[in-house]
Amino acid sequence: MAAHHFGGLFARPGGLGGELPEQAPQPGYFADLQLDLLVDAVVAEHEGPDLRPAFHARLDDPAAIERRQAVFTDLADDRLRSAVRAFRDGLGRCAGQFRAASRIRHEQRSQRWRLNAVATYVEVIDAVTVALEDAAPASAGMREWLAWLREYRADPDFAAMAAEARTLIAELGDLRYTLSISGDEITAGPPAGQDDLNAATVATFERFASGEVAGHDFDLRPGAEMDHLHQAVLDLLVRLFPEVFERAARFVGRHPTVRHPVIDGVERELRFALAWLDFIAPVRAAGLPFCFPEVGPGRRLEVVETFDVLLARTLVATGERPVTNDVALGRDELVLVVTGPNQGGKTTFARTIGQLYHLAALGLPVPGGFVALHPPDAILTHFERGDRPDELSSRLEDEVTRVAELLTEAGDRSLVILNEMFSSTTFVDARTMSSDVLRAVLDAGSAGVCVTFIDELSRLDPRVVSLVAGIDEQDATRRTFRVARGRADGEAHARALAAKYGLTQEQLRARIEAHA
Amino acid sequence: MRPGLLFADPREGSGAAAAGTERPAGAERVAEDLGLSVVIEAMADGDAVLAEAARTVLLSVPPHPAQVAHRQGVLADCLREPQLGRELYELAGRALDAESRAARAVFFDTPETLLNRSIVTLTSFVPLLRELRAVAERYRQRVTSAGLRQFFATVEGRLDEAYLNSVTELLGHLKLGGNLVVSARLGTGNQSAAFVIQRPQRQARGLFRRSPGAKQPSATYKVAYGDEAGHRALSSLRDQALAGLADAAVRSAQHVSSFFSALRFESAFYVGCLHLHRALTDRGAPVVLPVVHDPGSRHFTARGLYDPGLQLRLDQPAVANDVDAGGTSLIMVTGANRGGKSTFLRSVGLAELMAAAGMFVAATAFTTSARSGVHTHFTQDEDATLTSGKLDEELRRMSRLADVMGPHSLLLCNESFQSTNEREGSDIARHIVDALTAAGATVVFVTHLHELAQHCYDERDRYPALFLRAEPEAGGHRSYRLHEAPPEATSHGADLWHRAHHP
Incomplete structure (x- = not known):
């Protein structure tokens, strides 16, 4: 129908890329960074076609990332977000109505479902256009879509279809009749105008009502035989009101399908966007920040208040919140070396940084108050896999092979994440080997995070930043802790404890006064 | 209707x-700490419906x-x-x-x-x-x-x-x-x-x-x-x-x-x-309809205040106390063990619960400002958590109270924060008491933490408080009555310890 070309919310005009891929393999670092678990959790709550490939493919062009970020910025508007949510849900309902129609054999019932499906589609298109006009979006993607929608709706074929669908639904809904059920007979006739016993009952006892009562939900699942009876009753009505049913039949015959391919494409993009926004919503509601990363061509890493988003989802569900971390690489700094006690949150921190690069390169709002980084050409990870049952010697051999391979791919736009290398060998050997690896990463000019129990690595080179993961002495079961340059400041024991429970003087006073 | x-x-x-x-969070604990079940049993007189109604109204x-x-x-x-x-x-x-x-x-x-x-x-x-x-x-x-x-x-x-x-x-x-x-x-x-x-x-x-x-x-x-x-x-x-x-x-x-x-x-x-009225008056114990002022008005005066739960189990009159704590938001109770401190705390808590419910209270006269809630933080002797220390447990419990307490609430503390050394316990408790009273809450604190009591005593000009003391046994006689007196440095716990270890 509509003439002008529109490639999608994310696709840059002129074939410059940015669109969501239909197919994309899972990157090799997904399991190490637990991005596989994250993406599973994100798509778990959403129906429809598999969205995983959309979460697999990084963008490396800052302009394409920014086009997506602009769409997400528009979606920060509550009204616009609920409008596109309604758009997505409405299209799902429309598809369901077409499916229902094809399952039903009875003529007038099947036609009714087709009619409903067309009407739903028209409503969805109308509603989303109106909502977009109201919200006046700023992103190129949304504005181009709105322009396309205007043309599409103005098309005379679309307008005629919309009007007729609405009229037919209204006429069918307005039919009123009386059924008399007596013995084994049902008689349909015009409305009788007698007293309404339901209303009389409610009115008589209304004076006792002082709040909502439960009522009773009857379990009236209609069986297949019920379908048959409803059809018999409908046949009576077709005899009483033949004309409107005939018009409905002709209408659905003229409109076997309705959806435009552009609508399919946008729906998929919005499903992707909403899946992420819905996933982070409870975390955001708990007061944790999300931001659009500054992405530029120059190598950069500056992060304020970031956190592990998957862990945060689990924690906020039980009213807890994760610790957030700040980190920045100075001008001549390349690699973050993280040391600290076991269970101190080192690995979580390394994963969080890795995830941040990936999520930023998808154009998504990412966990953190401020994030600036470069879209990497490669994300290379090496995580100790403790669950391997192999012999120690072959395990080490396998590890050496993998690390050596990784180093050949590292360049000055790559991100390297190394977690507890060579733990299956002696300390002296591990120190020597790890130092070599770290030097190779530095020489390649890659940005990196290296989690290690070898303190010497943190003093290897001026380009290395030493970070220490803290541990809570009172409760070693807590899973996330702050990671900071140097050693954390030791607060007085009692005060630290009080702070942990929100009971310092300031905290407590604020909590009590909040209940005024 | x-x-x-x-x-x-x-x-x-x-x-x-x-x-x-x-029913606010923690109500069951308050009931247990104050021994409310004895009062409720007297109200129920064997009828479960009466018990449930009494419990619901008193704890809401x-x-x-x-x-x-x-x-x-x-x-x-x-x-x-x-x-x-x-x-x-x-x-x-x-x-x-x-x-x-x-x-x-x-x-x-x-x-x-x-x-x-x-x-x-x-x-x-x-x-x-x-x-x-x-x-x-x-x-x-x-x-x-x-x-x-x-x-x-x-x-x-x-x-x-x-x-x-x-x-x-x-x-x-x-x-x-x-x-x-x-x-x-x-x-x-x-x-x-x-x-x-x-x-x-x-x-x-x-x-x-x-x-x-x-x-x-x-x-x-x-x-x-x-x-x-x-x-x-x-x-x-x-x-x-x-x-x-x-x-x-x-x-x-x-x-x-x-x-x-x-x-x-x-x-x-x-x-x-x-039922409760009859049970108490049959024992010759007085009851009175309390005077309840607006929240935040800092009224708190009692004459002949006794623990009705204790009275219902006794045939002779239970010990009664007079309190004049109007204008203050802290009552600090120190002194000898088994000197009537916990009984006093329960008598205050029960009187406040009953007054708020619209009932008579166990006293000859009682005037209070309305509370937004009555909360308790009592030491838990039987606590045996393995995963975290006892101090942790106390702090966690205090934090849960802070989730529900408002500026006009009443907190009754019984030997709180004594599970660590005196310095640390006093330090923690002092911050908590200061924060609560500054926010407008009223605190009645029974404690052996001398540093805490002394701190509050030293600050009494800035933060008005009432100091009550329980007396040790003297000449085989114990009055169980509290009297107004500044905190004293020596702990009467020492004599208990001495007796237990050198019989």
């Missing part, structure tokens, strides 16, 4: 299930002082007319029994059976509503409280004979015969829906059947003889048609029944008060 015996404004507290009484979020006055008025009427509360309680109980009898007779919840059950229930309610009106007419001139006068006026006005007759007439119409006439419209799948039962017109029915299509167009479908599926479907359609009416009837029965259950709950509370 609400009895309104507990709440002057019937809208207040109509949210929660029984009669609108929300305290109402506004205006509601307290409302309840004190109703309570005064009930004390003057002891049979009144019992009559209301017993009548409401009969209504609820009739309802459960009707429920027991129904095994399948089809619309038709539930409609019939509701008709039976509502029919059995009619004479009881008439009886309630008789009670109202009998007592109306004999009560003076706004609560009861308003309730009786409502009953006489809204449950008049004409209304009760119209109820009986409607219930007659609801007994439908085999023929249904329903209005309907098309649902989203062209199936008939939105059924509304029409009042049967008995004379017209025969005519209608004999004249299909005579004046108005109509069409008839007949389920074939022997078509079992068709007959099942027809009875399902009847169910669908009746579901709306059955739902209206079920809801109606629930509305009336929730009126009776509110009446039973509210009258149960006053019957409980009568």
Whole structure:
């Protein structure tokens, strides 16, 4: 129908890329960074076609990332977000109505479902256009879509279809009749105008009502035989009101399908966007920040208040919140070396940084108050896999092979994440080997995070930043802790404890006064 | 329609299930710490319904002082007319029994059976509503409280004979015969829906059947003889048609029944008060209706304040204390072990709970500002958590209290934060006490932490506080009475320790 070309919310005009891929393999670092678990959790709550490939493919062009970020910025508007949510849900309902129609054999019932499906589609298109006009979006993607929608709706074929669908639904809904059920007979006739016993009952006892009562939900699942009876009753009505049913039949015959391919494409993009926004919503509601990363061509890493988003989802569900971390690489700094006690949150921190690069390169709002980084050409990870049952010697051999391979791919736009290398060998050997690896990463000019129990690595080179993961002495079961340059400041024991429970003087006073 | 015996404004507290009484988090612990169960047992006198009502009212979020006055008025009427509360309680109980009898007779919840059950229930309610009106007419001139006068006026006005007759007439119409006439419209799948039962017109029915299509167009479908599926479907359609009416009837029965259950709950509370009143006065113990001022007004004065829970277990008079803590928001209690400190703490807590509930209190005189809640932080001797230390447990419990405490709440601390060394415990407790009193809360703190007590004493000009001390045994005699005195450095715990280890 509509003439002008529109490639999608994310696709840059002129074939410059940015669109969501239909197919994309899972990157090799997904399991190490637990991005596989994250993406599973994100798509778990959403129906429809598999969205995983959309979460697999990084963008490396800052302009394409920014086009997506602009769409997400528009979606920060509550009204616009609920409008596109309604758009997505409405299209799902429309598809369901077409499916229902094809399952039903009875003529007038099947036609009714087709009619409903067309009407739903028209409503969805109308509603989303109106909502977009109201919200006046700023992103190129949304504005181009709105322009396309205007043309599409103005098309005379679309307008005629919309009007007729609405009229037919209204006429069918307005039919009123009386059924008399007596013995084994049902008689349909015009409305009788007698007293309404339901209303009389409610009115008589209304004076006792002082709040909502439960009522009773009857379990009236209609069986297949019920379908048959409803059809018999409908046949009576077709005899009483033949004309409107005939018009409905002709209408659905003229409109076997309705959806435009552009609508399919946008729906998929919005499903992707909403899946992420819905996933982070409870975390955001708990007061944790999300931001659009500054992405530029120059190598950069500056992060304020970031956190592990998957862990945060689990924690906020039980009213807890994760610790957030700040980190920045100075001008001549390349690699973050993280040391600290076991269970101190080192690995979580390394994963969080890795995830941040990936999520930023998808154009998504990412966990953190401020994030600036470069879209990497490669994300290379090496995580100790403790669950391997192999012999120690072959395990080490396998590890050496993998690390050596990784180093050949590292360049000055790559991100390297190394977690507890060579733990299956002696300390002296591990120190020597790890130092070599770290030097190779530095020489390649890659940005990196290296989690290690070898303190010497943190003093290897001026380009290395030493970070220490803290541990809570009172409760070693807590899973996330702050990671900071140097050693954390030791607060007085009692005060630290009080702070942990929100009971310092300031905290407590604020909590009590909040209940005024 | 609400009895309104507990709440002057019937809208207040109509949210929660029984009669609108929300129980704050930690209420069970408060009950346990204060030994409330002894008081509740006396109120119940063996009746579980009375126990539940007493417990619910005493532990719910305290109402506004205006509601307290409302309840004190109703309570005064009930004390003057002891049979009144019992009559209301017993009548409401009969209504609820009739309802459960009707429920027991129904095994399948089809619309038709539930409609019939509701008709039976509502029919059995009619004479009881008439009886309630008789009670109202009998007592109306004999009560003076706004609560009861308003309730009786409502009953006489809204449950008049004409209304009760119209109820009986409607219930007659609801007994439908085999023929249904329903209005309907098309649902989203062209199936008939939105059924509304029409009042049967008995004379017209025969005519209608004999004249299909005579004046108005109509069409008839007949389920074939022997078509079992068709007959099942027809009875399902009847169910669908009746579901709306059955739902209206079920809801109606629930509305009336929730009126009776509110009446039973509210009258149960006053019957409980009568029982407790008799139990205490039979022992010669005094009770008094307290004076409750607005929240935040810092009133707190007591004469002859005793622990009713202790008194109910004793034959001689329980120890009583006088307190003049008006204008302060901290009472710091120090001194000897087994010197009556915990008993005092319980007497304060129970008096505040009972005053807030609108009851009399165990004292000869009692004046307080209204509290937004009574909270306890008592040391837990039996605590045996392995995963975290005892101090952790105390802090976690304190943090949970901070989740619910407001500026006008009362916190009773019994030897809190003594599970660590004195320095650390005092430090933590001091910050907590300072923060709470600064926020407007009132704290009564029983402690052996001398640094804490001394700190509060040194700061008494900036933060006014009352300091009470328990005396050790002297010459084989123990008074258990507290007296006003500054904290003392030596711990009387030492003598206990000494005795335990060097007998």
